[in-house]
Amino acid sequence: MTLIERTDEMNSLIGELCSTTGGDGRVVLVSGPTAVGKTELVQAFARAAGERGAVLLSATATRGHRDRPLGLVAQLMRQAEPHSAQLRQLTENAVLTATLHMHGADDAHHVRPAVLHGLWTELATLARARPIVVVVDDLQYADVPSLTTLLFLARRASTGRVMLVFTLSADADPGRSALRGELLRLPHCRRLRLAPLSPAGLAALLGEVSGVREPPAVAAEAHALTGGNPLLARGLLVDNRRLGAEAGPGLVVGDGFTRAVVSCLHRTDGIVRRVGQGVALLGDDGDPALVADLLDVHPVLVDEAMTALRAAGLLGPGGFRHPRARAAVLETLDPDDLVNLHARAAVLRHRQGGPPLAVARHLVAAGHPSAGWTIGVLTDGAEQALAQGELDLALSCLRLADDQCSDARQRAAIRTTLAAIEWRIDPGTASRHLPDLVDALRQGLISGRHEAIVIEFLLWSGQIDTARAALTRLVERPGPPTGEAAVTIAALRPWLGHAFPELGQLLESRQPRSAALRPPRVLADPTLHGVDALAGAAPRGDDVARSEQLLAKCDPDELTLGTIVTSLAALMYADELEKAGSWCDRLLRALDGRRAPMWQALLTAMRAGIVGRQGDLRESQRQARDALKLLPAASWGVALAIPIATLILTAVGLGNLEDAAACLGVAMPPGLFQTSFGLTYLHARGRYHLAARDFPAALADFERCGEMLRRWNRDQPAMLPWRSDAALALLALDRPERARELLREQLDLLAPGQHRARGLTLRVLAGTVAPAERPALLHDALTHFEACSDRLNLALVFADISRTQELLGARPQAEAAARQAQLWARECGAEASVRRLLPATVRVDVTEEALPTVPDEWVTDLSDAERRVAGLAASGHTNREIADQLFVTISTVEQHLTRVYRKLNVRRRTDLPWELQTEGGRRG
Numbered sequence: 001m002t003l004i005e006r007t008d009e010m011n012s013l014i015g016e017l018c019s020t021t022g023g024d025g026r027v028v029l030v031s032g033p034t035a036v037g038k039t040e041l042v043q044a045f046a047r048a049a050g051e052r053g054a055v056l057l058s059a060t061a062t063r064g065h066r067d068r069p070l071g072l073v074a075q076l077m078r079q080a081e082p083h084s085a086q087l088r089q090l091t092e093n094a095v096l097t098a099t100l101h102m103h104g105a106d107d108a109h110h111v112r113p114a115v116l117h118g119l120w121t122e123l124a125t126l127a128r129a130r131p132i133v134v135v136v137d138d139l140q141y142a143d144v145p146s147l148t149t150l151l152f153l154a155r156r157a158s159t160g161r162v163m164l165v166f167t168l169s170a171d172a173d174p175g176r177s178a179l180r181g182e183l184l185r186l187p188h189c190r191r192l193r194l195a196p197l198s199p200a201g202l203a204a205l206l207g208e209v210s211g212v213r214e215p216p217a218v219a220a221e222a223h224a225l226t227g228g229n230p231l232l233a234r235g236l237l238v239d240n241r242r243l244g245a246e247a248g249p250g251l252v253v254g255d256g257f258t259r260a261v262v263s264c265l266h267r268t269d270g271i272v273r274r275v276g277q278g279v280a281l282l283g284d285d286g287d288p289a290l291v292a293d294l295l296d297v298h299p300v301l302v303d304e305a306m307t308a309l310r311a312a313g314l315l316g317p318g319g320f321r322h323p324r325a326r327a328a329v330l331e332t333l334d335p336d337d338l339v340n341l342h343a344r345a346a347v348l349r350h351r352q353g354g355p356p357l358a359v360a361r362h363l364v365a366a367g368h369p370s371a372g373w374t375i376g377v378l379t380d381g382a383e384q385a386l387a388q389g390e391l392d393l394a395l396s397c398l399r400l401a402d403d404q405c406s407d408a409r410q411r412a413a414i415r416t417t418l419a420a421i422e423w424r425i426d427p428g429t430a431s432r433h434l435p436d437l438v439d440a441l442r443q444g445l446i447s448g449r450h451e452a453i454v455i456e457f458l459l460w461s462g463q464i465d466t467a468r469a470a471l472t473r474l475v476e477r478p479g480p481p482t483g484e485a486a487v488t489i490a491a492l493r494p495w496l497g498h499a500f501p502e503l504g505q506l507l508e509s510r511q512p513r514s515a516a517l518r519p520p521r522v523l524a525d526p527t528l529h530g531v532d533a534l535a536g537a538a539p540r541g542d543d544v545a546r547s548e549q550l551l552a553k554c555d556p557d558e559l560t561l562g563t564i565v566t567s568l569a570a571l572m573y574a575d576e577l578e579k580a581g582s583w584c585d586r587l588l589r590a591l592d593g594r595r596a597p598m599w600q601a602l603l604t605a606m607r608a609g610i611v612g613r614q615g616d617l618r619e620s621q622r623q624a625r626d627a628l629k630l631l632p633a634a635s636w637g638v639a640l641a642i643p644i645a646t647l648i649l650t651a652v653g654l655g656n657l658e659d660a661a662a663c664l665g666v667a668m669p670p671g672l673f674q675t676s677f678g679l680t681y682l683h684a685r686g687r688y689h690l691a692a693r694d695f696p697a698a699l700a701d702f703e704r705c706g707e708m709l710r711r712w713n714r715d716q717p718a719m720l721p722w723r724s725d726a727a728l729a730l731l732a733l734d735r736p737e738r739a740r741e742l743l744r745e746q747l748d749l750l751a752p753g754q755h756r757a758r759g760l761t762l763r764v765l766a767g768t769v770a771p772a773e774r775p776a777l778l779h780d781a782l783t784h785f786e787a788c789s790d791r792l793n794l795a796l797v798f799a800d801i802s803r804t805q806e807l808l809g810a811r812p813q814a815e816a817a818a819r820q821a822q823l824w825a826r827e828c829g830a831e832a833s834v835r836r837l838l839p840a841t842v843r844v845d846v847t848e849e850a851l852p853t854v855p856d857e858w859v860t861d862l863s864d865a866e867r868r869v870a871g872l873a874a875s876g877h878t879n880r881e882i883a884d885q886l887f888v889t890i891s892t893v894e895q896h897l898t899r900v901y902r903k904l905n906v907r908r909r910t911d912l913p914w915e916l917q918t919e920g921g922r923r924g
Contacts, residue, residue: 013163013190014049014133025127025157029183030167032194033311034272035231035264038167041194042135045165049133054163055083055126057134061141070095070111072146076134077119084126090118094145111145116152123153124160131161139166139179140269151182158188169269196228196313205230206237221251225321227313235260258328264312265329271297273332275305276314280329281341283361286319293348294341342366346374356380357388364396375401379414386421389594394421412440416450419457424596428635431461441470452491456561459500460637462671471496471503495562498569499638499676501712544579547571551583555590561602568606572613573718575755575788581610601630605643612646612653613756615791615828621650638669641677645684652684652691653792655832660688679708683720690725691833695732702726717746717757724760731767740768756793759784763797771807778804786899794902795824799837806839814842820905862903867916869896870904874912 013026030038039060050056059075070091077091094115123132136142136150154164168180183189197205203219226232238256265273278295279286288306292299309315320326330338346362350373360381363374382397398418405411415433422430437454440446446454451474458467474488489507496504547567554560554567564587571580584607591600605627612620624646633640644663651660664685672678686701705722709715717723723746727739743765750758759781766777778801785793798821805814818838825834862870872882879893886893897909906912 014045014052014054025160025162025188026164027154027157027183027186027189028163028165029180029189029191030165030194031169031180031191033196033229033308033313034169034267035229035312036194036196037230038169038194039137040230041192042137042165042167046133046135049131049135049163052131054131054133055080057132058136060137061139061146063141065141065143065146067143069143070145070149072136072142073119073149076136080126083130084122087119087122087126090115090122111148111152116149119149120153120156123162124156127161131163134162134164136165137167139168147179151179154183154186154189169267196311197223197230197233198228199223202226202228202230202233205233218251224316225251225253225257227310227316227321229264229313231264232257232260232313253322253324257322258324261314261325261328262332264314265332268308268312271301272305272308275302276309276329277333278302278341279306279309279315279319280326281333281338281345283326283358284319286315290348290352294345339366339368343368347371350377355384357384357393360385360397361393364393364400367400375405375410375414378404379417382417382421391421391425391595408440408443409445412437412445413450415440416446416453420453423457423460424598426631426635427457427460427598427637428632430457434458434461434463438466438470448488449491452488455488455492456495459495459503459675460639462638462669464500464503464671464674467500468503468506471506475507492562494566498562498566500674501676501714502674505712544571544574544576548579548583551587554587565602565606568610572610573716575718575753577610577614577789581607581614584610597630598635601627601636602639602642604630605639605646608643608646612650614789615793615795615824615830617650617653617792618829620646621654624650633666636669638672638675638677640666640669641672641675641681644668645677645680648681648684648688652687653828653830653833655830655836657688657692660691664688673708679705679720682708683722683725686725686729690729690732693732695729699726699729699733702729715749717749717761718751718754721746721757721760724757724764727764727768731764736768740765743768755784755788756790759788759790759793759797763793763800766800766804771804774804775801786902791824791828792830795821795828795830795834796837798824799834802842803837803839806842811842814839816905818842823905862900866896866900866903869893870900870912871916873897873900873909874916 013028016024030041032038046056046058057076057079059072061072065071074091074095077087080087094111126132134150134153139147139150142150150164150166153162156162157164166183184191199216199219202223203216206219206222222233222236225236235256235258236251236253239252239254265276268276274295275291275297278291282290282294286306288302289299291297291306292302295302306315314320314325314329320329333341342362343366346359346366349359349362356377357380359377363378363381378397378401382394382401385391385394385397395418398414398421402411402414402418405414416437419430419433419437422433434454434457437446437457441451441454451470455467455470455474458464458470471492493504493507496507498504547570550563550567554564568580568583571577571583584603588600588603588607591603604623608620608623608627611623624643627643636643644666647663648660651657651663668678668681672681682701682705686698686705689695689698689701702722702725705720706715706726709720709722723742727742730736730739730742743761746757746761747765750761762777762781762784766774766781769777778797781797782794782801785797798817802814802817802821805811805817821834821838822831825831868886869882872885873879877885879890879897882893883890900912901907904912
């Protein structure tokens with residue numbers, strides 16, 4: 001029954017008592033789980049009794065009363081003094097006698113019969129004038145003499161106008177539970193059971209307290225969290241009043257709820273509270289038998305206690321109903337007790353054959369494993385924790401194992417794995433392990449995957465010479481590489497091949513690729529060796545598919561670093577920028593919630609470089625800065641060049657040379673120029689010098705890029721078209737012949753489909769020929785930049801066209817090209833840089849209202865497919881109608897129209913030239 005219904009029933013009883021003049025006394029026993037409203041019910045009853053004119057004697061028993069003989073009775077009878085001084089005198093004499101015998105033997109808890117009869121006689125006499133109501137809350141905590149006295153009075157209550165109301169918790173210890181049976185055997189005893197609230201009852205309570213009718217879904221969620229316990233529900237309500245508006249949908253579980261949990265636990269009996277703590281400590285495995293072993297308590301008592309905890313709403317079918325409830329209960333344990341229980345739990349779980357991670361959690365919490373088996377459990381637990389993304393737990397397991405391990409080889413492996421996990425969070429922190437790991441590597445204590453990790457750490461930190469020595473020892477071991485050596489080489493090859501070409505050459509010269517280097521399963525990625533075809537080679541037609549296959553199989557960690565970086569670079573070199581950006585985004589999403597700042601920073605930096613190649617300078621700059629926020633500059637190692645180079649290039653493109661110079665002032669790590677990252681940085685520095693008109697310095701940087709690429713056998717324009725940049729510097733230094741020579745070399749090296757590099761080459765080549773020959777080269781460059789969606793270079797080429805047309809005396813064409821240049825520049829944020837390239841006589845401000853006209857000759861730049869689509873669109877056909885007529889997808893139509901709009905500088909189909917209608921009808 002609900003609390004309201006029970007209150008009505010109690011009021012009816014007091015009404016009957018007050019209306020009679022004879023013996024109609026009662027005993028009422030209110031029972032139920034902890035904190036379901038027993039106290040609230042008897043307090044309401046006590047108020048009603050006082051209002052009806054009854055003499056009210058009330059008390060609340062506490063655990064302290066158990067050591068004070070007759071303390072509870074004395075508390076009750078003192079309240080009767082205004083009505084009967086004799087009652088108080090009798091009680092004080094009895095208390096004095098009981099106290100004197102406290103340390104005696106047999107009669108320590110004895111109450112003399114004369115005292116009992118005297119108390120009842122005085123109460124019965126007093127009740128003839130006014131009914132007497134005795135209310136005792138939490139009777140289970142009363143001292144034994146008080147229980148004896150109250151039971152004596154209860155047996156005689158029916159002969160007078162006396163009502164005794166007791167609350168007794170359902171989780172009382174067995175000794176006190178016997179009292180329930182004694183009372184219930186009395187014919188005039190009435191029992192009122194209170195149960196947890198139903199979802200509907202809980203909804204009514206929440207509505208009554210908050211004044212707002214809660215939706216059924218909220219009440220159902222509250223019931224799932226509280227089991228219908230009113231105390232817990234009120235705590236939940238406190239949290240949602242304070243935090244609900246900020247937290248969004250769903251109930252907030254905060255401090256109010258956890259305080260209610262602790263209060264509820266403290267109201268339970270000792271064994272119940274102890275079992276609750278044991279269940280909280282064991283977590284998901286709250287098996288009663290295990291709890292009994294942990295606490296050294298009889299299993300039957302544990303079962304009873306867990307039943308009481310479930311009845312109180314603290315436990316649900318799978319343990320605590322909310323993680324915060326479990327955490328709150330754990331906090332009630334004394335720190336030393338907590339440590340000892342965790343240590344005992346670890347031993348018990350290990351003996352049961354529990355999962356290593358579950359055992360390791362207890363070992364970490366205990367903090368002082370002593371048995372030999374703990375090292376293996378901690379390392380296995382760390383591996384499982386890492387797989388589940390629990391980096392902090394994995395680190396704690398390994399640090400504890402490191403402290404306890406005495407075997408040098410095992411300790412080196414533990415410390416390597418520890419450093420690898422720390423590296424994901426902050427390579428700067430992990431670097432403190434490097435000296436010890438290098439010593440262990442030299443002593444031959446580290447091998448296999450751990451050897452690869454240490455060498456990668458050395459490379460990342462710029463300690464190239466030390467890494468070279470370690471790699472030399474690896475490849476010069478006698479015999480073919482098998483087993484762990486093969487794993488090490490296979491893991492290192494892609495990283496070396498892309499980022500450290502000289503070391504990659506060392507590896508290839510000593511251990512060429514062969515089937516022997518490809519074990520059936522290389523670490524977690526069986527296709528890791530497939531990246532061999534990408535690292536160190538010119539981009540080929542099948543690189544895109546191979547890169548995407550590798551990226552689909554890679555889960556970011558320290559041993560797939562080379563695979564991911566190389567695969568993304570291959571997509572960039574193939575001008576597949578949209579795919580490269582999409583894979584970066586996908587990998588970044590895979591890292592959500594995994595606490596891997598290093599990986600997030602590196603991928604964000606690569607994403608910034610991809611966006612920069614697409615010409616979105618502001619977004620590229622923002623992402624590069626975000627990357628540096630994720631990881632401090634000191635932790636980037638040689639990879640610091642990636643975001644810094646991007647920031648230099650974007651600053652130059654945006655026309656902010658001061659920002660670019662500030663980036664060049666950032667201290668770079670040692671060994672940088674032995675890496676491909678250093679090559680990227682050197683190229684960006686050359687672009688700055690070029691913009692700052694320091695042409696000799698720019699030429700020196702670009703020529704050094706060429707020297708490095710030739711030394712590494714990587715001189716491919718798709719990777720770095722240094723010749724076109726050097727040619728710009730040569731033209732500024734009035735050396736056109738040498739510039740033309742470099743550009744011809746670059747054209748000869750280009751493969752079909754390498755649009756960006758070819759566009760860059762053609763654009764600079766146009767500057768080496770007479771003005772009349774330039775338009776054809778520049779239009780070819782436009783086609784290539786449009787194919788790879790390079791907005792910045794589109795703007796620059798249109799600026800070149802404008803200058804060329806001005807030189808040729810074609811003012812309208814020069815103005816139209818200038819408008820196009822400014823439109824593209826506005827898209828990528830390069831207005832200032834592009835404006836400086838335009839001829840002064842044709843500078844035009846582009847507004848939304850003043851779109852440029854389309855020169856007739858530019859319509860001829862449309863491909864046949866674009867003409868067909870544009871013609872049908874100009875005739876009024878929808879995209880779906882065009883797709884149906886041409887037997888292509890709607891997506892293809894949209895892509896063609898996007899390119900048409902850009903080429904013709906229009907914003908909508910209604911702006912398409914009317915001449916295209918004829919083209920569409922003829923060709924469609």
